Amino acid sequence: MKSAPWKILWVKAGALHPPDTGGKIRTLSMLRELNRWNEITYLGLRSAEAELHPDEESDAYAREKVWITTSEPARKSPRFFFQIALNLLSKQPFALSKHFSPALRSRLVELDASGRFDLIVCDFLAPALHFEGHAWRTPTVLFQHNMESQIWKRMAANHKHWIGRAFLGLQFRRMWRAEQRLSGLFDGIITVSREDSRFAVDEYGLKRVLGDVPPGVDTEFFKPGLGENPSPLLAFLGSMDWLPNIEGVRWFVDHVYPEVKRRAPAARLRIIGRRPGPEIHALARSDASIEVTGTVEDVRPWLRDAAAMIVPLLSGGGTRIKILEAMAAGTPVLSTAVGAEGLPFTDGSHLLLA
Numbered sequence: 001m002k003s004a005p006w007k008i009l010w011v012k013a014g015a016l017h018p019p020d021t022g023g024k025i026r027t028l029s030m031l032r033e034l035n036r037w038n039e040i041t042y043l044g045l046r047s048a049e050a051e052l053h054p055d056e057e058s059d060a061y062a063r064e065k066v067w068i069t070t071s072e073p074a075r076k077s078p079r080f081f082f083q084i085a086l087n088l089l090s091k092q093p094f095a096l097s098k099h100f101s102p103a104l105r106s107r108l109v110e111l112d113a114s115g116r117f118d119l120i121v122c123d124f125l126a127p128a129l130h131f132e133g134h135a136w137r138t139p140t141v142l143f144q145h146n147m148e149s150q151i152w153k154r155m156a157a158n159h160k161h162w163i164g165r166a167f168l169g170l171q172f173r174r175m176w177r178a179e180q181r182l183s184g185l186f187d188g189i190i191t192v193s194r195e196d197s198r199f200a201v202d203e204y205g206l207k208r209v210l211g212d213v214p215p216g217v218d219t220e221f222f223k224p225g226l227g228e229n230p231s232p233l234l235a236f237l238g239s240m241d242w243l244p245n246i247e248g249v250r251w252f253v254d255h256v257y258p259e260v261k262r263r264a265p266a267a268r269l270r271i272i273g274r275r276p277g278p279e280i281h282a283l284a285r286s287d288a289s290i291e292v293t294g295t296v297e298d299v300r301p302w303l304r305d306a307a308a309m310i311v312p313l314l315s316g317g318g319t320r321i322k323i324l325e326a327m328a329a330g331t332p333v334l335s336t337a338v339g340a341e342g343l344p345f346t347d348g349s350h351l352l353l354a
Contacts, residue, residue, distance in 0.1 A: 006038040006118045009111055009138070013045050013099040013126040016061065017053035020274045020295060021239045022321040023145050026192070026215050027123055031061035039063050041117070043108060045070045045101055045127075066111075068104040075241060076277070093174040095148065096129055105130045112138050128182040141210070142186040146317030147199050149176040154315035154338070155243060158251075180204040193342030196317070217324045224330025225304050232267045234260070235306035235331070237299060237322045240276035240292075244315040248339070252312035253283050253290070261289065272302050303329040311339035323351070 016028045031040055042062035046052060048071045057065065073079035087094040108130050112120065120140045122128050125148050131140060152175050156168035183189055183200065188210040191197045200206045236252070238245040249271055260267050267289065271280060274295040284290045296302055303309065309326040313336055323340060326333050333340075333351040340353060347353040 004037050007041070007116055008034065008038055009041050009043060009108075009117045009120045010062065010123060011043045011104075011108060011120065011127045011130070012123040015044055015046055015052060015056050015067075017055040017059065018274075018295070021242070022215075023124060025321055026145065028059075028061055029216070029218075030213075032059075035061055035063065041066065041111070043104070043111065044068070045099065045104060047072055066107065068101055068107060070099075070101050070104075072098065075275075088170075091174065092129070093152070093171050093178055095152075095171070095175065096126060096178055099126045100129045109134055112136055122186065125179060125182065128185070131182070131185050139187045140185070141188045141190060142183055143190045143213075144183070144196060144200070145192055147179070147191075147196050148317065149179045150199070150317045151244060151315050155247060158247060158314045180206075195342050215321050215324060217321065217328050219328045222300060222303075222325055222328035224328075225300070232264050232307050233270060233305060234267065235270045235272060235302060235309045236312070237303065237309060237326070238273045240271065240273040240280050240294075244313055245273065246277070246279065247315055248311075248313040248336075249280065250283070251314060252310060253287075256312065257290075270302070270306070272296055272299065299325065300329055303331045306331050308332045308334050311335035313339035317341075327351075 010031065012027065016024050019025045019028050031042070034040055040062040041064040043066045046067045046069055048069045052067075073083060083098060084094060087097060090097060104127070111117065112134075115137065117138045120136070120138045122131060122140065122142045124145055125142070128142060149172060152168055152172035156165050156172050159165045159168055183204060183206055186208070188208045189200055189206055190210050191200060191212045192215060193212050197209050197212050200209045236249055240246065240249075253269070257269060268291065269289060270291045270293065271283070272293045276292050276294055281292055284292045293302070303326055309322070309331050311320060311323060311333065316338060320339060320343065323333050323335065323343060327350070335351055335353055337353050340351060345351055
């Protein structure tokens with residue numbers, strides 16, 4: 001067994017700043033700790049359309065950062081829909097093919113051949129296509145934040161239009177095959193929950209599932225404080241460019257929020273998270289009691305102001321860092337069963353499930 005420090009090549013489809021998604025927060029927290037005792041080289045894709053965040057280079061989450069530039073179309077742009085149309089002719093799920101970069105593949109093979117590293121970590125399934133078709137010199141591990149196929153399966157089942165169900169169903173079937181195939185390429189698989197580890201073994205038949213690394217939060221950073229909102233304010237926290245979050249918020253506003261307001265007419269809803277699209281802004285325009293904030297620099301005061309945080313997810317996978325953040329900040333949590341999946345909490349004791 002090799003003693004520390006290990007030299008680890010960490011591969012991810014994107015930068016880590018700003019840390020405005022659960023996946024970024026989880027990865028950033030782990031790398032900051034790992035890099036204290038090991039030597040991390042971060043190999044990541046960066047958007048050609050946007051500058052790196054000022055904190056990206058200064059943050060000591062890696063000793064070395066290697067960036068491969070890629071061009072990704074804005075969501076719902078003409079180029080975005082053109083890529084989706086082309087994907088209909090492919091066997092790969094769109095969520096994976098859109099992240100594939102020949103330049104990243106070449107650099108990854110080159111770094112493996114150098115013999116510099118003790119371990120290569122593929123962070124999320126998104127970069128996994130780059131690991132196909134090569135005899136790796138270095139041991140490889142896939143860190144699965146979600147069982148991706150299950151997200152698509154649930155979204156397909158929940159979509160209200162047949163065209164959407166058909167497209168999402170196609171993506172689910174492709175993702176299932178791709179996730180099973182790609183996961184088998186690695187020397188080991190790590191998940192974020194026991195449920196996901198069991199799924200990988202039972203459903204995909206994987207033999208090298210190493211266990212799970214559950215999420216955590218800095219309880220000193222998120223310690224409870226006094227909020228400033230005496231009214232019954234509900235908060236949703238999450239990336240508003242992620243389909244399960246969009247689906248969950250729209251479902252809540254359509255099916256649950258009217259009943260909340262009937263019983264508590266002064267109730268308000270605040271939707272907090274990056275990149276809200278037109279469909280989310282439309283919710284606020286149609287109801288003055290709904291507020292859409294977009295990106296916020298610090299989520300703590302927004303959590304503390306809320307009477308409760310809602311997690312109305314119908315799809316998704318992995319575990320929800322947002323629930324841990326809310327609990328640490330002293331904010332009660334109301335969630336669907338899917339929203340709290342993978343966390344060791346008891347309904348009626350730690351949170352409320354419905």
